[in-house]
Amino acid sequence: MYGSLPPRLRRRVIGGALAASVAVSAAACSGGGEQNSKTLVYWSMWKAGEPQAQVLSAAIDSFTKETGVKVKVEWKGREVAKQLAPTLNTRNVPADLIDSADRFVKSTFEATGQGLDLNPVYERPVPGEEGKSVKDVVDPRYRRYATEDGKAWLLPYEVLATQIWYDGKSLKDVADAPPRTWDELVRLLDGRKAARGGGPLALDADVADYPAYWTYQAVLADMGPGAFAAAATDRTGAKMDDPAFLAAVQKIEKLVKGGYFADGYNGSKFPAMQQKWATGGADFLLMGNWAPKETLTSAPKGFEYRSFPFPAGAAGKPVQSVSLIGFGIPRNARHSDAAQRFIAYFMNKERLSKISTVASNLTTRADIPVPAVQADVKKTLDGAETVPDLDGVKMNQSGWYTKVFQPADTDLVTGKISAAQFVARLKKATVDYWKLNG
Numbered sequence: 001m002y003g004s005l006p007p008r009l010r011r012r013v014i015g016g017a018l019a020a021s022v023a024v025s026a027a028a029c030s031g032g033g034e035q036n037s038k039t040l041v042y043w044s045m046w047k048a049g050e051p052q053a054q055v056l057s058a059a060i061d062s063f064t065k066e067t068g069v070k071v072k073v074e075w076k077g078r079e080v081a082k083q084l085a086p087t088l089n090t091r092n093v094p095a096d097l098i099d100s101a102d103r104f105v106k107s108t109f110e111a112t113g114q115g116l117d118l119n120p121v122y123e124r125p126v127p128g129e130e131g132k133s134v135k136d137v138v139d140p141r142y143r144r145y146a147t148e149d150g151k152a153w154l155l156p157y158e159v160l161a162t163q164i165w166y167d168g169k170s171l172k173d174v175a176d177a178p179p180r181t182w183d184e185l186v187r188l189l190d191g192r193k194a195a196r197g198g199g200p201l202a203l204d205a206d207v208a209d210y211p212a213y214w215t216y217q218a219v220l221a222d223m224g225p226g227a228f229a230a231a232a233t234d235r236t237g238a239k240m241d242d243p244a245f246l247a248a249v250q251k252i253e254k255l256v257k258g259g260y261f262a263d264g265y266n267g268s269k270f271p272a273m274q275q276k277w278a279t280g281g282a283d284f285l286l287m288g289n290w291a292p293k294e295t296l297t298s299a300p301k302g303f304e305y306r307s308f309p310f311p312a313g314a315a316g317k318p319v320q321s322v323s324l325i326g327f328g329i330p331r332n333a334r335h336s337d338a339a340q341r342f343i344a345y346f347m348n349k350e351r352l353s354k355i356s357t358v359a360s361n362l363t364t365r366a367d368i369p370v371p372a373v374q375a376d377v378k379k380t381l382d383g384a385e386t387v388p389d390l391d392g393v394k395m396n397q398s399g400w401y402t403k404v405f406q407p408a409d410t411d412l413v414t415g416k417i418s419a420a421q422f423v424a425r426l427k428k429a430t431v432d433y434w435k436l437n438g
Contacts, residue, residue, distance in 0.1 A: 037335035040071045040342060043084060043095040045325070048075040051293070051359035052158075056099075059351045060342075066127075067345075069338050081108040084330070088114035093330045097339035102146060102154055102388075103395040105328040110153035116329040116336055118152040124344040134347050142324060142364045145388050155343050156326035158355055159362040161377050162213055162389070163320075165277075165285045165292075167299075168306035178308035180318070182221065182251065185311045189260050192283045199262040201255070202277035202285045203413070204270040208406040211413035213286050214252050216390050220321065221313030222248035229391035232400050235434040237427035244314065246423050251313075252412065253419040266414035271295075278303070286310070288323075292373040293360055305373040309380045320380050323389040324364070399437060404429045 042060070046053040053075055060071045074095075076083055081104035087093050088108070098105070109115025122135035122143065135143070138156070146154035168175040179185040192200035205211050219228050223244050231239040239245065255261065262282040265273050271294065277285040278295035285291060292305045299305075309318045329339045346352060353368045355361050360371040362378060370378040393401050408429065412422040 035337055037338040038069055040069055040097065040335050040338040041095050042071055042073045042097045043076050043080050044073060045078055045080045045100045046075055047077050052355065055354040055358050059346050063342055063345050067341065081105060088330055093332045095330065096333040096335040097327060097329055097342065099325065099327050102324040103398065105154050106395045107398055109328050110148055114331050115153050116331050118155050118329065121155055121340045121343050122152065124340060126348050127345050128348045134344050137347055138364050139366050141386060146324060146326065154324065154326040154328055156324035156364045157352060158325040159364055160288050160323045161320055161381060162286065162288050163307035163309055163377055165287055165305065165307045166283055168304035169302055171283065175306050179311050181311050182313050193260060199260050200283035201261045202273045202282035203261050203265040204268060204273045205266050205410060205414050207270045208410055211410050212406060214413060215249060215409050217310040218248040218251045218313065219245065220319055221310055222315055224315040225319060225387040226391055229393050232393045232397050235438055237431045240423050240427040246419060249419040249422055256413060256415045289362065289374055289377045307376045309384060318384050320384045320386045321389040322386050400433055404433050
């Protein structure tokens with residue numbers, strides 16, 4: 001949504017940044033701001049009352065008590081980066097710290113040059129953990145994902161991963177031996193389809209990201225990491241002529257034509273199908289590891305949240321895609337020193353562990369025990385190759401993803417076009433898109 005900027009807008013951003021550099025001090029331009037700040041303004045992606053907000057609120061209270069720094073927190077919700085973006089090139093950036101999904105922080109801060117390099121935060125000691133710095137406690141691969149050209153644009157604290165979810169209590173055979181290959185998955189789906197007399201896969205196709213999970217995961221499984229990004233950025237469209245690309249998409253076409261998706265998936269309103277899955281109306285749900293939290297009130301007592309990674313395809317091995325939630329600091333933040341202090345403070349094991357115990361999610365620290373509902377995801381993360389979700393396309397080529405890929409993909413997964421039509425349409429639209437945005 002806020003990723004690669006068109007040339008005209010890039011010129012405006014760069015020109016505005018040069019003009020601002022004349023008007024503000026060198027310290028502000030470098031993100032220095034005040035030193036020894038006693039106040040901090042924090043805009044969060046969470047809404048008041050959400051589990052993560054409760055965890056952060058407790059950390060804020062203790063941070064103020066221990067440091068004397070007063071934190072004004074505003075629970076802005078998921079569009080926090082969008083709300084902050086118009087202010088970033090001004091003298092009065094209203095927030096010193098935000099947290100958001102990686103794609104929004106990167107496109108808002110890193111792509112425009114308006115974010116502070118967070119490498120110094122990694123060097124800070126973690127309060128309460130003698131001899132440990134932030135770099136010692138954050139899984140190195142997540143730091144790597146959140147670094148571009150040596151600049152750390154995000155300090156991640158929560159890990160998201162997409163898997164196929166099911167009720168282990170009612171599907172004990174799946175829990176004992178989850179499918180490892182595409183063929184095994186299809187055999188499982190055939191059996192479940194016959195047993196229930198209808199499609200076993202739940203999907204809210206009106207949320208464009210959710211059909212995209214299926215197509216992207218199929219391409220990843222067949223062609224390996226980087227293939228999807230290569231196709232997205234190929235200005236000639238030639239990457240989509242690869243027979244392997246069509247073969248991967250045809251797998252999804254077969255699911256559609258074969259009636260493997262539960263009735264109503266292509267005409268319902270979210271979260272109808274997700275709730276249908278939770279109440280037993282479907283067997284499987286391809287979704288991020290927030291699925292347990294979102295369906296907890298719908299699932300019957302005793303529902304056992306289990307999951308397995310998208311099975312291996314022609315590439316020969318399963319690969320787990322991940323995305324991150326974390327902190328970012330505006331380059332012109334007035335109290336960036338306090339923001340950095342709070343980040344290091346929150347990364348303390350005792351404080352961050354509440355993301356696991358209270359919010360039931362995974363953290364970027366390997367030494368924090370995982371909640372039971374995330375055990376399968378964590379096992380995969382520990383053993384499989386991990387890659388940024390959607391090959392990073394959602395972050396780096398967000399315009400292509402939303403304007404080119406998603407509309408065509410939704411038509412594919414809802415049965416409006418064939419795999420061959422999808423590839424042809426995607427190729428043409430990709431070439432046209434890059435002519436305008438290259």
